[in-house]
Amino acid sequence: MTEFADAARAAAQALRELFPPTPLQRNAFLSERYGAEIWLKREDLSPVRSYKIRGAFNAMRKRLSSEAGEVRFVCASAGNHAQGMAFACAHFGVKGTVFMPVTTPAQKIDKTRVFGGDNVEIRLVGDFFDQTLAAARAYCTEAGAQFLPPFDDLHVIEGQASVAVEMLQQLGGPPDILVLPVGGGGLSAGMTRYLSAVRAHCEVVLVEPVGGPSLTAALKAGAPVEVPITDTFVDGAAVARIGDLTFAALKGTDPGQVFLAPENRICVTIQEMLNHEGIVLEPAGALSLDVLPEIADRIRGKRVVCVTSGGNFDFERLPEVKERAMRYQGLKKYFILRLPQRPGALREFLELLGPDDDIARFEYLKKSARNFGSVLIGIETKDAATFPRLFERIAERGFAFRDITEDELLAEFLI
Known part of the structure; x- marks a missing residue:
């Protein structure tokens, strides 16, 4: 363990050739919301806007020192x-x-x-x-040539552990609670191994996306297993199989300390941090913040560090983020309406909408040989409580409809 701690400190020192320690910043917005002292370890502010530079640099440094000739x-x-x-x-x-x-x-x-x-x-x-x-x-x-793994490599893990070296120096000791994202496990394995090696005791909360729960599956099976990736939105952490070396460091984790973050909820977190704080986070970079509502009771009054692991966000994805966030918050619904093919039917339906109901999608195909036509409708509103009342009014008027918002197959095909 001492050898690993020394290697992590050496990696942190060597990294100073490239960039100073990433900031550890107290976030007033989140601290006030949760009644805690919440600090963000800003790995999204590294030269490549993620912590990945650490492991790649350290592994390359180690191999160049041991290899003769061109590599x-x-x-x-x-x-x-x-x-x-x-x-x-x-x-x-x-x-x-x-x-x-x-x-x-x-x-x-x-x-x-x-x-x-x-x-x-x-x-x-x-x-x-x-x-x-x-x-x-x-x-x-x-x-x-030399293959450089993204996470399942001892030297990569040592490099990622440098985040913990910096955190302890900047904070003056361990936090009460450390919240880390998990993908392949390089960051979480490195940081937890270092904290254990230097006996810096704190509660560790791990977060992975619902669409790629590789650590959760490995803990259940007792060994790394491959899981199907059901959602690739969190592309920086949706990993089908956690690494062998990284799992060796994490296998003693209490499953109750591992949380799954829904992808649509992560979109809410991304939007909040952008709108309130001007902080741009990629989906994986928002994982550690996204879990805070679930652990609000245990962090109250505590000193908490959340690692924001990356900020490589493509702004062309903003419409998708907004869409998914609104669906999670219940502010946007899609449904298929069976509309009678008679004059005035559409007007009757429109009269059922409230003042804050905005039609964001409307597709109607009139078929002369049928008595009813199908309409695909998307509605945005300001209050999620609007929809139950709207659906009641639609049903009372005798219109048949089907809510397809959570039907992944239909939504992917139609929306």
Whole structure:
């Protein structure tokens, strides 16, 4: 344990070549809301806007010190890990190859290219990440290159542990409660191992997305298992299988300390932090804040640190974030209405709407051979209590309808 703590401190010191410690900031907005002293460890303010630069840098540093001759590094990533490796390649002046799925947004490709410059080659391979990963590993075998894992690597874990080194120095000791996001487990394994090694005792709360609960599944099975990814919205943490090394560090976790964050609720958190605080967080970066309502009773009066793990948010996703947030808050509904095909029927329906009900979607196909036509309607409102009353009025008027807001299959196809 002492050896790991020394390695984490050495990683933190070496990182000063790249950037100063990321800020640890007391957040007045959240502190007042929850009656606690809430601090944010702002990993979204690193040079690549995520903590991933730490592990990539440390692993590269360690391997360069032990390898003789020229080394080429390889990774498979469509996001923060790719950018962290590219930045480290440019810093050390070594060559790297980043494999990305063909479907990777241009913004992420461009940012990786900017960070890596002439030191990094980007290869777009495969429609799905498994295909990209297989291509990257095959290239390593053919070219004799060094594969740089995103989380399941001791040196990567040591690098991520540097977040805990900085936190303890900045806070002057451990917080009462530490809230961490979990994807592949590199950050949570590194930080918890370091805290244990230096005997900095605090309660640790872990949060993973509902659409990719790899730690929850592993704790239940007693070993890492593959889980189906049911929602890719939290792309920075929706991992199908937690790492073997990272799980070894987390296997003693009480399952009651692991929380699942619904993707639509995360959208509410992203919006709140942007609108109230001007803080831009990616979905995975918002995980540690999203769980606060669920643990409000246990954090009251306590000193809490939440790690905001990343801020690489594509603003083209804002409409999706707003849509999902409104659906979670009950402020937007979609339903299919069976409208009689007679003059005045549509006017009768419109008269049922309240003053704050806004039609955001309306699609009506009139079919001359039928007595009824189907209408797809999306309505936004200011108060979630509006909808039960509206649906009562619609039913009383004799219109048949079906609420499809939570029907994932229909909503994905129609909306």
